[in-house]
Amino acid sequence: MSDDTNTTTVDQLTLQDPVKRYPSITPPAEALPGTGLDAEMTPKADLGEKSYRGTGRLEGRKALITGGDSGIGAATAIAYAREGADVVITYLPEEEKDAKKVAAIIEAEGRTVGTVPGDLRDKAFAKTLVDEAVKTLGGLDILVNNGGKQVATESFDDIDDEQLEATYDINILAMFRLVRAALPHLEPGATIINTTSIQAYSPSATLIDYASTKAAINNFTKGLAEQLAPKGIRVNAVAPGPIWTPLQPSGGQLPDDLPEFGKSTALGRAGQPTELAPAYVFLASPESSYVIGETLNVNGGMPTP
Numbered sequence: 001m002s003d004d005t006n007t008t009t010v011d012q013l014t015l016q017d018p019v020k021r022y023p024s025i026t027p028p029a030e031a032l033p034g035t036g037l038d039a040e041m042t043p044k045a046d047l048g049e050k051s052y053r054g055t056g057r058l059e060g061r062k063a064l065i066t067g068g069d070s071g072i073g074a075a076t077a078i079a080y081a082r083e084g085a086d087v088v089i090t091y092l093p094e095e096e097k098d099a100k101k102v103a104a105i106i107e108a109e110g111r112t113v114g115t116v117p118g119d120l121r122d123k124a125f126a127k128t129l130v131d132e133a134v135k136t137l138g139g140l141d142i143l144v145n146n147g148g149k150q151v152a153t154e155s156f157d158d159i160d161d162e163q164l165e166a167t168y169d170i171n172i173l174a175m176f177r178l179v180r181a182a183l184p185h186l187e188p189g190a191t192i193i194n195t196t197s198i199q200a201y202s203p204s205a206t207l208i209d210y211a212s213t214k215a216a217i218n219n220f221t222k223g224l225a226e227q228l229a230p231k232g233i234r235v236n237a238v239a240p241g242p243i244w245t246p247l248q249p250s251g252g253q254l255p256d257d258l259p260e261f262g263k264s265t266a267l268g269r270a271g272q273p274t275e276l277a278p279a280y281v282f283l284a285s286p287e288s289s290y291v292i293g294e295t296l297n298v299n300g301g302m303p304t305p
């Protein structure tokens with residue numbers, strides 16, 4: 001069972017020591033089954049359920065978030081709702097339990113929420129998903145491309161074609177398809193935010209396939225940003241460092257590396273998903289009107305180019 005040692009009730013606007021905002025965790029060296037459920041994490045991750053405080057920064061906005069059931073996407077969905085947005089989340093069907101929890105939190109804010117299970121590898125899903133989101137929300141003005149796959153391998157030879165193709169399909173090809181499906185609905189003022197990674201610049205030896213998709217996402221973000229800026233649509237990326245989400249203990253790290261997860265950052269601890277949410281809020285909000293093609297690093301102090 002999970003514990004509550006990571007859950008803070010102190011909101012993100014209260015002055016606090018970033019070193020001590022969360023404890024330095026030492027997760028067990030054992031893997032979660034499948035793609036991992038937030039509900040099964042030990043220690044528990046903080047999605048901001050009890051702490052994220054909105055200040056009206058996304059009033060009336062309509063957001064679609066992939067991988068919005070858990071981790072960074074769930075923390076972003078909760079923050080968006082508390083900032084006044086209506087939200088549709090999509091996720092793998094087997095992660096329905098997590099999605100329902102996030103949906104209940106959004107509903108409790110009095111916002112509209114849609115839950116759309118599906119597989120980002122399915123070429124037809126992008127259009128079905130966007131159509132469903134537009135129907136639920138009455139339009140679309142924020143697309144967060146966040147769903148992703150990360151599988152650590154001891155050796156290069158362990159990256160088989162199935163893993164290689166699934167990782168590229170989910171992490172980068174799905175972004176092309178989702179943007180293509182979303183564009184006809186996006187008006188000036190709309191924003192697209194892609195989740196990349198510190199791995200885009202500092203690839204781990206155990207994550208060669210994953211890290212190379214993240215480098216592609218950085219490049220994709222900049223090129224797309226240039227193309228869409230004249231239309232009034234801003235594209236940016238967020239590059240997380242080591243964040244405690246189901247992706248990591250479900251094969252994203254080799255089990256023996258889990259107890260050390262996040263300890264090599266300057267803050268000496270892993271980040272919690274809710275610590276990412278303000279970056280996604282900022283890039284979605286009109287206050288970032290002159291920020292285009294940027295990669296906002298949220299990584300506990302790991303040097304980036």
Ligand code: NAD
Binds near residue numbers: 072118119197241
């Ligand atoms: P997570 O497991 O909570 O979220 C990933 C989500 O992607 C899953 O919840 C799942 O719903 C979705 N997903 C996976 N495969 C899918 C598929 N085939 N079809 C549809 N949806 C699918 O983990 P997270 O860490 O919050 O991941 C979110 C993003 O953050 C990912 O792009 C990941 O690469 C990125 N990221 C994470 C970290 C980290 O340390 N956790 C660091 C850098 C980047």
Ligand code: MG
Binds near residue numbers: 070071091098
């Ligand atoms: Mg999940």
